[in-house]
Amino acid sequence: MKNAIYPCLWFDGNAEQAARFYCSLFKNSSLKQCTPMVTSFELEGLMFMGLNGGPMFKPNPSVSFFATVETETELRSIWNALAEGGMVLMPLDKYEWSTLYGWVQDRYGFSWQLSLGRVSDVGQAIVPLLMFCGEQQGRAEKAIAFYTSVFPESVLELVAHYAEGQTQVDASVVHARFRLNNTPFMAMDSGVAQTFTFSEGVSMVISCDTQEEIDYYWNAFTEKGQESMCGWCADEFGMWWQVVPSILGELMSDPHKAQHVAGALMKMRKLDIAALVSAG
Structure with missing residues (x-):
């Protein structure tokens, strides 16, 4: 069970602008996908998701x-x-x-x-x-x-x-x-007192191929953490994670399925792969 992990950055409408800026700074970088909601990009081998939340x-x-x-x-x-x-x-x-x-x-x-x-x-x-x-x-x-x-x-x-x-x-x-x-x-x-801690501003995405994997990570994080919506959860240390199926990008990029998949996803806490696929 080896799942890809990558950071998600929360933006207020300017994810693509920021991604292009970051890609201009680091040599081995590229934009992967740009939609009104999500911009995916790679910086020096590390994948990022920019979310216009x-x-x-x-x-x-x-x-x-x-x-x-x-x-x-x-x-x-x-x-x-x-x-x-x-x-x-x-x-x-x-x-x-x-x-x-x-x-x-x-x-x-x-x-x-x-x-x-x-x-x-x-x-x-x-x-x-x-x-x-x-x-x-x-x-x-x-x-x-x-x-x-x-x-x-x-x-x-x-x-x-x-x-x-x-x-x-x-x-x-x-x-x-x-x-x-x-x-x-x-x-x-931190070596000095700070007034902030982890937030949804930066989360870590875990891409899962099976429902078994989604269940495993979701249960591990929420046992002493907290559930949120759309596959988001926080662990006992306050760090935020998105436990998502690897097929989600494919479902959301299909113009005939995306609206129905998004509607089903918005009603879920832990994501259900079979329900998302059938919604499309």
Whole structure:
């Protein structure tokens, strides 16, 4: 049971505009699909979904994207573009962990950490990073243990802890790397108090081939988490997931079926593949 996992970014009508902007910054990038509701694109091997969901949810730095860039010239070019119209969270500078690093929130509200280094040392040029803060402060290690127990093909690659006295909040993990179904992730506990935590502004999509897989992930996340509509759910750590059938894109792209499938989907919490197919 190896399922694709990729991030979904919530937009208020400008998903395609943002996707074209991101694709212009990173070399190995392309648009895959553009519809009024969904824009799919790939940045340096990582798939993204841009969802035009409206003004209801906003992203915040609890989920950022850690980009390893191999030349200073390229890093500064990407940094300048992301920072234009955005907000610098940590200035581009030399730090203990990198000769050149910075954290920026772009004009669309999404957060990026740029670091000069070798992609081969990380395994992927762009990696989702989960920061446990706010109501989830200090829970990174427990969450990683949970995620690696849920996903069948998972491995914990690295965990680095804060030194004693380095933080005044409940924080243990300063940096962790792990893989879920061979998809790289990073995680950390915030070193300072934050007022935000995970939201629907950034969710993770799990593409499932069978109803058995949908049931498995849905039950794992909602056992101590919460159900929402249309395949969305939050786990016990507040992280949001979309557990969806891999056939959904095909159903929704068929002009003769899409309206009926969408109508059925809107009535569901956990998605039912057979009901969606028959609705079309």
